[in-house]
Structures are given as structure tokens and as C-alpha cells.
Amino acid sequence: MSNMKIAVIGGDGTGPEVTAEALKVMDAAAKLEGFTIEKTEFGFGGEHYLKTGEILPEGAVAELRKFDAIFLGAIGHPDVAPGILEKGLLLQLRFQLDQYINLRPVKLYPGVETPLKDKGPEEIDFVVVRENTEDLYAGIGGFLKKGTADEVATQTAMYTRKGCERWLRWAFEYTQKRNNPKGKKLTLVAKTNVLTYGHDLVWRTFQEVAKDYPDVEPDYNHVDACCMWMVKNPEYYDVIATTNMFGDIITDLAGILQGGMGVAAGGNINPDAGGTSMYEPMGGSAPKYTGQNVINPIAAISAGAMLLEHTGQPAAGARVLKAIQTVTGTKMKSQSAGKMGYGTSEVGDLVVEALGG
């Protein structure tokens, strides 16, 4: 019986509650598939920062590297200024662990409501592969004459050939494996007509890498057109590859189409040998719902399914994904906090029950 070792960062607000449900489901799936999950908790987050002034303690990243994967609940605290935890914790982990793929499956589960007319699970089923280490997220910038009427501020997006190539190659390979019966298509979403330096490199790399995957149709949308199209014709998309900043935007748009924060999950993946990846629900820490057993754990459980799938246990991952869909399709009344028809932990129990099926 193999043993999976994961690091758990429950985080702030409702983070620990949804994390508990995800772990419960993952454990049950592991049992059915004949392996175990060993969990080590890390108390990082806003609470910890406010108490100790420490965001990511010295040596923490080295410690985290030893795990097979990381599960992250939610980070964010109303008393901490914007940017501090995001840059100090979430982005630090993404960068230091070189998690260069941000993977966001966008799937409307049965029974889940989308805000779009006439679109169902058939139409809303694509994947976004966001680059996760470059672009405007580099944190490069500065001020001239700060605080004066003549102030100038800059923020520089930086892209490397290596960074573009590894991400795009992964996206092409993912598209190949996904093997969409409607046709294998990878749509690059960028803004080549305005970002004529940065996105020129992205575009050239895309064209070159595409040559190695002749069975995948290479496609291109400007980011603005993509936002229109995703709302009007989500069925157009199979896999989307996009840069970090635009990825941030379009994955949230995609998230609302699939039912919102209660459902959407993502992976920050370092696919290299020995790389440590991190999986997280997309919802924030939702402090106002903390401790009330009303928050929706489906997104966290989906993140758990992704973790299993990408950490050598695809059968367990598939089992969880199927169970989630049984529960959304036949049990839950809504995906909104407090309106599910069940409490947070009951939803977790329902998914556990459905695992056998």
C-alpha cells in the first residue's frame, strides 16, 4: 500500500472548513483505491501573520518541497492590507516552487446553475492553462517623483523564451491527451496587436511549438474577443493557453460560467520531475461565513480531486470527480453559501457516500 504525503495549508476564514471536507473525501477515496494520505498541517495565513508578523517562515519552502503535493484552503484576512498575503505567500509559493502551470478545468457539473442562457454541461467544458510565473506578476516596477504631481509609475511584464516554451509545450501535450472528440484545439489568448514586444515572443513560441503537435489545431483569440466569445459561445473552446495576467482574468470569468466560487478549483503545477504542486479552491476566505457550516466545499473537494489525479492517483481523482457530480446533480439545491440544502460537512459526507458508486 503506497502512501501519499501532503502538506495542508488550511489558511484563513472558511479555508480550514472546506479543507476539512476535501481531506475527508480524499481519505475515503484513498481507502477505496488502497493507499493512504499522510497530512502535515501548516498554519500559514492572515491570522498567523497578524499574530507573528511572519508570512512564510524561513525554511518553509524547503520543508514544503519534501511533500508530494500541497493543499491550500484560502488565504486572505480583512485586517491585512491587499497584496501582503497574496504576494508574500501565494505568489511566493508559486514562484519559489516554480509552479509554472496554473490549470483551471472549467466544467459545468450536472445540476449546477450557470448564469448563461441555453448553455449546459455540454457547452461549458473546457480547460484554461495559465502561465503562472512570468508576465506582470514578476513584481518589477517602480516610481519616479513619488507623491508629486509629476509622479510616474511603471509595472513591467517580462516573458522568457524558456518560460513560454515549457508552458506552451505542456498546453499542447495536455490538449493532445485530453483528446476532445469534438477536435483537439489549443487557443492562445493574448493581445499581439498591442503588446507587440512581450506577446510577440509568446506568439512566435506558440507557432514554433505548434509544429511538434500536428494533431492539435493551433488557434488564436485576442483577450478582449475571448471574453465576448466565452460568454456567447463557450462550446467553441477546448483548451485555452494564456499568459499570467490575462489568465487571472479569464479564469475568473470562466469560473462564474461554471457556477462560481463554490465550484471552481485550480492547480498550481510544477510538472518537472520532483516538482511540488499546489491545489486550491478558487473561492476566497469568505470571512463572513466562517464557522457557520454554510460554505460550499465542492470547490475544495474538486481541488482534492485534481491533487489526486496529478499526484499519481488518477483513479482516486476520477472517483472523487464522479462523486461530486452525483451530489451536485441529485442532491444539492444550489451552489451558493447557505442555500445548498445541506451544511458544509453534510455535503462532504454526501460526496463520501457517493464515492462507492
Added chain:
Amino acid sequence: MSNMKIAVIGGDGTGPEVTAEALKVMDAAAKLEGFTIEKTEFGFGGEHYLKTGEILPEGAVAELRKFDAIFLGAIGHPDVAPGILEKGLLLQLRFQLDQYINLRPVKLYPGVETPLKDKGPEEIDFVVVRENTEDLYAGIGGFLKKGTADEVATQTAMYTRKGCERWLRWAFEYTQKRNNPKGKKLTLVAKTNVLTYGHDLVWRTFQEVAKDYPDVEPDYNHVDACCMWMVKNPEYYDVIATTNMFGDIITDLAGILQGGMGVAAGGNINPDAGGTSMYEPMGGSAPKYTGQNVINPIAAISAGAMLLEHTGQPAAGARVLKAIQTVTGTKMKSQSAGKMGYGTSEVGDLVVEALGG
């Protein structure tokens, strides 16, 4: 009887067709309001570029400055590489004429279909005030070791205090004047938690300018959250102020919510004394529909209404806007090209007819 002098750039593809309808309606409205419109055509665009190699001829901007306003149909040609016409013509005009406000009213006209469930004209009615001269649109960037495996490319977003202040002040004043009965609210859309230099300047300026408009509620959304929220709860928004790049994205998203390219229009406004502004439908040149009398002219006619409104003829502008809504609400079957139930020029005629009402 006063006389308005406008420059007309019909442009490429279906641009001239929709422009003709807009001008027809504007002329009829002017007649009813007792003024005339003198039109001078400029043959810029992809066709002209392919024939002559010239995008914006020497002296053209000086010439355009002499007009009260510019009407732009559509620029874009399938045989011209991306970026050339956009940067060489559209962005050049925005920058050289210092049209620092990109104004996008987002209004679901009666009878127009939105892709959103349970949302109607009451819910989809807000305005985006996009900054139009700074940010990633500055065109600043470069390459290191271009074409090698070590290539690095940059694209720098640049913001100035002056640029932020004039745009945000205009947005606050616009919010004040719009005087939404549901409450005057200006939502800044940015990404302060990641763009901690560039958007720090934007944020500080927003907070300071807000003090001068105590009757306007200052509000803030991260751009990713805004995309979710705009789809889930468009009624939340009154006026949105956003930076150039994010504005490009969210105005297209907003455009699809209000019925798409056939309906959405915008103004590139230089509100300073003597400034020359330019109004345009959001749809592209749609080459495949050229010359078939099937393209929807409503967006272009709306751009005409905006031109009138902001060029000293608000009564004429309001008249056109009202007539448009009569036609969408009582006549047209759809806002999609070829499905309107009428040809392009018939839709123009219908709006002219409705002007008297």
C-alpha cells in the same frame, strides 16, 4: 442655424456601410433640432494602406484637429498583419489627439437579447470610463537575445499622476452628472494586490480625487472579481473607472452582455477645451459581410448619438438614442448580422422614421 463639422473615416469592410447609416440618422436628427452637419471623408484604413503603404499621412492629425469631432467606422483588413493598423491608425489617433477618456455606455436596449439569464434593461445599465492613453498601450518594450533560447521580452505599463488624475476626475464628475437614482457609485477596477507599483499610483490618485466628490461612493474591485460580478450581478455597477488594458477587456465583456458587436459603441474623448474626440462602433470591419446589406448599423448609429451628445447637441443625441430603442424594441428580430429582419439600410431608415416620436 449652427453648423457641426465632422471628419468621417468609414474605414474597411462593412465600416463604410454602417457609417452611411449613422450619418443618415445624424443628419435627420440635426434637421429636426435645427442644425447641419458638414462631413469630410478621409479614406484611411487597410485598403488605403495596401495600395499606398501609408497609414496616417503626414499632416493628417493636424487636419483632423480642425473638426468638431471624428466618426470612425471600422479599421481592419484580413491582409494586413495584426498591430499595424491598430497601432498605426487607431492608437495613433487616440494618443496624438490625447483622447484620454474611452467612454463605453453599457445599456441593454429594449428587445435586445443578452446572453444572461434573468437580466433585462433594468439590470444591464452602467458605464465604463476607460483610461485611453497610458498603461501597456504605451508601446514600451523590447527584446534581449531575440530569436535565441535565452530570449527575454518586456512590455512596460506606464502610468502618470497627471494621466490618472485627469481620467479619474472626469470619471467622478461623470458619475455625479449621471446621478443614478440607485446611488452614485464609482467602482475602480484594477489589480492593486499584484500591480503594486503601477496600480498603487492609480489607487492613491483615486483615493485623493474621491475626496473632492463626497456625494459619489468610491468603490473598488479587482479586475478578476469584476469579470465574475459583471456576469452575475451587472446591476451592481453604476460607473466603472478602469485602466487602459483592463478596460479593453471588460468593455468587450460588457459589450456582449448588452447584445454584442452589433449594438455596442464607444467614444474616444478629449474633454479639454479645443479637444477633438472620436466615436466608433465596437464591431470590427467584419469583411465577410461587406456589401451585402446585412450588417447591423445600430452600434454605429449609437456612436453617432454619442457624438451628437458630446459635441454640443445633447438634444439630438437623446433623440437618436430614443429612436434606436424604439427600433430595437418594436421592429428588429435580432441584433445579429443577417438576422435582423431588415437590411442594413432599412434599419437606418427605421431609426430615421422613429426620430420624430
